[in-house]
Amino acid sequence: MRRPRRRAQTDAMDLDELVFHPWVAQGPRQVPTFVGGAGSHVVDEYGRRYLDFSSQLVFANLGHQHPRIVEAIKAQADRLCTLAPSHASDVRGEAARLIVGVAPEGLGHVLFTTSGTEAIEHAVRMARLATGRPKVLAAYRSYHGSTTTSIHLTGDPRRWASDTGAAGVVHFFGPFPYRSAFGSSTPEEECERALDHLEQVILLEGPSTVAALVLESVTGSSGVIVPPPGYLRGVRELCTRHGIVYIADEVLVGFGRTGAWFAVDHDEVAPDLLAFAKGVNSGYVPLGGVLVGERIFEAFTERPYPAGLTYSGHPLACAAAVGALRAMHEERTVESAARLGNSVLGPALAKLAEGHPSVGDVRGIGALWTIELVRDRRSKEPLVPTGAAGEANAPMAAFVRACRDRDLLTLVLGNRIHVAPPLNIGDADVATGVEVIDEALTEADAFLG
Structure with a gap:
């Protein structure tokens, strides 16, 4: 019936x-x-x-x-609304060029996604495939998205309903002077103790088992926690020392939100991978991505990267990014x-x-x-x-x-x-x-x- x-x-x-x-x-x-x-x-x-x-x-x-972004979307819609990611695209290439142009040193390639959580998923997959290691470190008081891997990486209570504890994720305490887990009384103390704690976690988990460390360069929706000066440099050094892929999550804070193109710029460090979305085109058409450094890029020069997205680098989204980034430079x-x-x-x-x-x-x-x-x-x-x-x-x-x-x-x-x-x-x-x-x-x- x-x-x-x-x-x-x-x-x-x-x-x-x-x-x-x-x-x-x-x-x-x-x-x-x-x-x-x-x-x-x-x-x-x-x-x-x-x-x-x-x-x-x-x-x-x-x-x-914003008129520049709206105009860019309209102009692209008049030319070509959609295109599979296997084809070359002028607007996709131009968006990548503009993004790489403001990225930290060494991040010379872009995998486009349609969201920030997808960017995290792909960054972690790249790191695991490139290193052959299973574990990923992430901070408490963090949010990395709501798909399977990214919600496990998330450190705040939003993960509880979906957290099976079986995704190879290990959480650690990041610096947070207002609610210090280390009893610190100064930002300098907080930085030093947080880095000591992170190194202990790495050593106890076994460096050879850790593929990547995923870290919001400034903690966003889980508390707007700005790391003390030197902390991101210390994270970069620990990752380099132990062969761990450093993934910067800049989905919320990238493209100017913190007063720099990327929040890692405040500590003058470059991660191996950088996940972005949101501000790349002000959300006018869904777009995210992963900035890829040479270490990871070279792992896939002779073998295919075994993943993809139907709408990777969608022309209308990339046009919005081109319009937004040009406007940000001009204004x-x-x-x-x-x-x-x-x-x-x-x-x-x-x-x-x-x-x-x-x-x-x-x-x-x-x-x-x-x-x-x-x-x-x-x-x-x-x-x-x-x-x-x-x-x-x-x-x-x-x-x-x-x-x-x-x-x-x-x-x-x-x-x-x-x-x-x-x-x-x-x-x-x-x-x-x-x-x-x-x-x-x-x-x-x-x-x-």
């Missing part, structure tokens, strides 16, 4: 019910339906404008509807992001923290910051527990509502408010966003009792 067709639906909220949404319970949602945008704002179906202080999921580095976007962190956003958030007892820490770099909320500044107890939902998450839910009521989109994860506006946001919009967060934090303060 045939099932009756679902009734025709025209209301936007009804249509949203047809979508199975990631990372949330599938019950009714009270969220705006967005239909347009420009610059640092998006517009809902009623014409209401919201300031995007999250760059969506930290990918709209050049904001919404000096990376320099703007550095100034934003040093002179505008960083100081404003530090001042804001002084007036709110719920704020335990403010930290960040460039255009990537977080405000960590606590119940008590001395004990550093998080304002909401890990995995909080319902009533347990009431303080953060109240904050989000207060921001949305004031036309501000934020990114809240656990007890943290992530502040990641487009890199080309104006100073006046930054001031508006910080003012709204300041007002909304009174909602969180109220839960301290």
Whole structure:
């Protein structure tokens, strides 16, 4: 017997019910339906404008509807919309040239993917095939994606529901001065002790069994943790010494987010492989990839790399990357992001923290910051527990509502408010966003009792 067709639906909220949404319970949602945008704002179906202080999921580095990117996509669509990856493509080659042109030294080739999690999957596969070793090291307080290998590599609680413990992944503690696992009192101590700990993990696991180490150059959605100076250099030295492939995960922080083209640039190191996505074309068409160094490239010059993707280097996505990267050079976007962190956003958030007892820490770099909320500044107890939902998450839910009521989109994860506006946001919009967060934090303060 045939099932009756679902009734025709025209209301936007009804249509949203047809979508199975990631990372949330599938019950009714009270969220705006967005239909347009420009610059640092998006517009809902009623014409209401919201300031995007999250760059969506930290990918709209050049904001919404940037004319150079839109024009590049349209021009490519008029020429050739799609092409299998086995064929040569002028726009694919140009995107690779521009990406290699800003990459750390020695990363001279690009495997294109359609997402960051795919980039991590392929980087790990390359490392295992090139070394013949099974294990991969990754940090706690990390997020590397939601496909099989990348979710096992993830170190924060988002992996728990999918973690079988059987993917050859070993986790270690990275540096985190605010919540040090090593009892450190200075950044220098934290760096030294974190590197000593990492070396002990390598030695105890057996260097000859470790194919790769995967590390976010700046921890992103798991806490916006900027490593102390010298830490990435120390990681590079350990990997070189033990023949381990160093994979830099720059999916969230690459292409200007930290005030440098890549976050490894701050420590002047070059990994063996570098995973990217998001900011490469501001997410206008899905694109990710792996920058490949000579050591790994040479492993596949005479034998095929045994993997691929139907849409690897999709012409429309690559055209968006070409448009975005050319615009970033012309508009000096990376320099703007550095100034934003040093002179505008960083100081404003530090001042804001002084007036709110719920704020335990403010930290960040460039255009990537977080405000960590606590119940008590001395004990550093998080304002909401890990995995909080319902009533347990009431303080953060109240904050989000207060921001949305004031036309501000934020990114809240656990007890943290992530502040990641487009890199080309104006100073006046930054001031508006910080003012709204300041007002909304009174909602969180109220839960301290």
